[in-house]
Amino acid sequence: MPVATQNAWLALYVGVGVMVALCGVLAALKTIYDLQSGRLVLNFGTWTGRATALPKLWWCWQVNYLTGAPVILAIALMFAHHLGFATLVDV
DSSP: OOHHHHHHHHHHHHHHHHHHHHHHHHHHHHHHHHHHHTSSOOOOSSHHHHHHHHHHHHHHHHHHHHTTHHHHHHHHHHHHHHHOHHHHHOO
C-alpha cells in the first residue's frame, strides 16, 4: 500500500474519530439539557422508576447521538472526496 494511501486513510479515520467524539459530547450535553428542562423525567420515587432510570437516560443519549450520525456521514464523505477517492482505493 502506498504511503499516500496510508496517510489518506489515517487522516480519514482521525477526522471521523474527532467528529464521533464531538457528537458524543454534544449528545451528553443535550441529554443533560433535557433533564434540566423537564423534557426527560426520571422518577426515583418507585422501584420501577429507579429500575428504568438508567435505560431511559441511555435511550435519550442514544437518540441524541444518532441524530448527529447523518452529519458525521456527510462530513466523512466530503472529506473522503477532498482526499480523493482514487487515493483511498489505491490499495
